[in-house]
Amino acid sequence: MKLDRKLATLPLTKSNPKTLDSLFGNSDSMPMWVADMDFEIAKPIQNALIDRISNSGFGYEYKPKSFFQAKKNWYKRRYDIEIIKEQVLYSPSITATIAIAIENFTSEKDGIIIQPPVFMEFRSVIRKTKRRIIKNPLKLVNNHYEIDFVNLEELAKSESNKVLILCNPHNPVGRVWKEEELERIVTICKKYDILLISDEVHKDIILFENQFTSVLNYTKEWDKIVVCTSEAKSFNLCGISDSMAIIPNENIRNSIKNTFDKYNLGRTNALTRIALETAYSMGNEWLDQLITTIEANVLTIEKELANTKIKLIKPEGTYQVWLDFRAVFQDTKEMFSQITSKSGVALNAGHWFGREGALFMRMNIATSNEKVLKSIKSIIDAVAT
Numbered sequence: 001m002k003l004d005r006k007l008a009t010l011p012l013t014k015s016n017p018k019t020l021d022s023l024f025g026n027s028d029s030m031p032m033w034v035a036d037m038d039f040e041i042a043k044p045i046q047n048a049l050i051d052r053i054s055n056s057g058f059g060y061e062y063k064p065k066s067f068f069q070a071k072k073n074w075y076k077r078r079y080d081i082e083i084i085k086e087q088v089l090y091s092p093s094i095t096a097t098i099a100i101a102i103e104n105f106t107s108e109k110d111g112i113i114i115q116p117p118v119f120m121e122f123r124s125v126i127r128k129t130k131r132r133i134i135k136n137p138l139k140l141v142n143n144h145y146e147i148d149f150v151n152l153e154e155l156a157k158s159e160s161n162k163v164l165i166l167c168n169p170h171n172p173v174g175r176v177w178k179e180e181e182l183e184r185i186v187t188i189c190k191k192y193d194i195l196l197i198s199d200e201v202h203k204d205i206i207l208f209e210n211q212f213t214s215v216l217n218y219t220k221e222w223d224k225i226v227v228c229t230s231e232a233k234s235f236n237l238c239g240i241s242d243s244m245a246i247i248p249n250e251n252i253r254n255s256i257k258n259t260f261d262k263y264n265l266g267r268t269n270a271l272t273r274i275a276l277e278t279a280y281s282m283g284n285e286w287l288d289q290l291i292t293t294i295e296a297n298v299l300t301i302e303k304e305l306a307n308t309k310i311k312l313i314k315p316e317g318t319y320q321v322w323l324d325f326r327a328v329f330q331d332t333k334e335m336f337s338q339i340t341s342k343s344g345v346a347l348n349a350g351h352w353f354g355r356e357g358a359l360f361m362r363m364n365i366a367t368s369n370e371k372v373l374k375s376i377k378s379i380i381d382a383v384a385t
C-alpha cells in the first residue's frame with residue numbers, strides 16, 4: 001500500500017515531538033503507538049474530497065439517502081446484516097455515545113463492567129461520569145485471551161452493576177469474539193438486565209481465517225444493546241470521522257437521541273459526510289489490500305520473534321499486535337524505559353490499558369513491512385542488550 005508522503009509534515013498526535021518527548025523521553029521516537037495508519041487514504045476517497053472542495057461552497061448539509069445506503073450495503077455485503085435506518089443515530093464520537101448511554105441509563109456510583117486490558121477511554125469515561133469501574137479481566141490461556149464467564153456472571157448478578165462495555169474486536173489484544181462467546185454474553189446480559197454497549201469500531205480489520213460477528217445478530221434474544229462503530233479505523237479517517245450508534249430498542253434510542261438533540265450533536269460535516277460515504281461505497285478493494293498488508297506484517301513479526309523470549313499474541317483482528325515481555329522483564333518501568341530508550345520505537349505500554357496489561361506492549365503495524373521489520377528488530381536488540 002502507498003505510504004502517506006506528507007506524514008512528517010502533518011500535525012499528528014502520534015508524531016508530535018512534545019508528546020513523544022513527554023511520554024517516551026525522545027522527540028524523535030519512531031511512532032508505532034496511536035491507532036491510525038501511515039497509509040494514504042483510498043484514491044476514491046481522496047478524489048471525492050477534492051471534488052467536494054472544488055465544488056462551490058459549504059452551506060449546511062444534510063445526510064442524503066446515499067449516506068445511509070452506503071452503510072447499509074456495506075453491512076449487508078461484508079457481514080450479512082440488515083441495518084435499519086430508524087435504528088441508526090449519528091454521533092461525533094464513539095466515546096461521546098458511550099458516555100451518554102452511561103449517563104442516561106445508570107446513576108452515579110453504579111458499576112460499569114469492562115474487560116481489561118482494554119481501550120483506556122472506557123476507564124476514563126466511567127470515571128468522568130462518576131460511575132464505578134468493575135473489572136472482569138480477560139484470561140490468557142495458552143497464548144489466547146478468553147472471557148472469564150464465571151466471573152462475568154457473578155458481576156452481572158450484582159444489582160448495582162448495570163452496563164457491560166464489550167470491545168469487539170478487542171483493542172488491544174486482537175480477539176474477534178466468536179458466536180459462542182457472544183451468545184454467552186447476551187445470555188448473561190438478558191438474565192441480569194445488563195445494558196450491553198458493544199464497541200465495534202475495529203470490525204472491518206479481520207485477519208486470517210477469522211470472521212466478525214456483531215451483537216446485532218442477537219437482538220431477538222436481547223435488544224438492550226448499543227452498537228458503536230465508525231469508518232475511522234478502517235480507512236485512516238480518524239481526523240475526519242464521526243461515528244454511528246445502532247440502537248434497536250426504541251426507548252434506549254429515543255433517550256440517547258434526545259441528548260444528542262439537546263446538545264445539537266447531529267450536525268453534518270460536509271467533508272466527513274463525503275469521506276465516509278465514499279469509504280463504504282468504493283473502499284472495498286482498498287480495505288482488502290490493507291488487510292493483506294497487515295497480515296503480512298503480523299507474519300513478519302511472528303517470524304522475527306520465533307527464537308526470542310518475546311511472545312506475540314497473534315491478532316485475529318485490528319492492526320495492533322500485543323507483545324508479551326513477561327519472560328524478559330519483571331518490572332514494568334524497567335521494560336518500558338529499556339525498550340523505549342534503546343529501540344527508539346514508541347509503543348503503547350500494556351499497563352496503559354489497565355494493570356492487567358503490565359509487561360505487555362501494543363505495537364501499531366499499519367505501516368510498511370520495511371518499517372515493521374526495522375522496528376521489531378530494534379525491539380529485539382533493545383531487549384537483548
Ligand SMILES: Cc1ncc(COP(=O)(O)O)c(C=O)c1O
Nearest residue numbers: 035093094095119171199201243
Ligand atoms: C475500541 C475503540 N473505541 C473507540 C475508539 C475511538 O473512537 P472515537 O474517537 O470515535 O471516540 C478507539 C480508538 O482507538 C478504539 O480503539
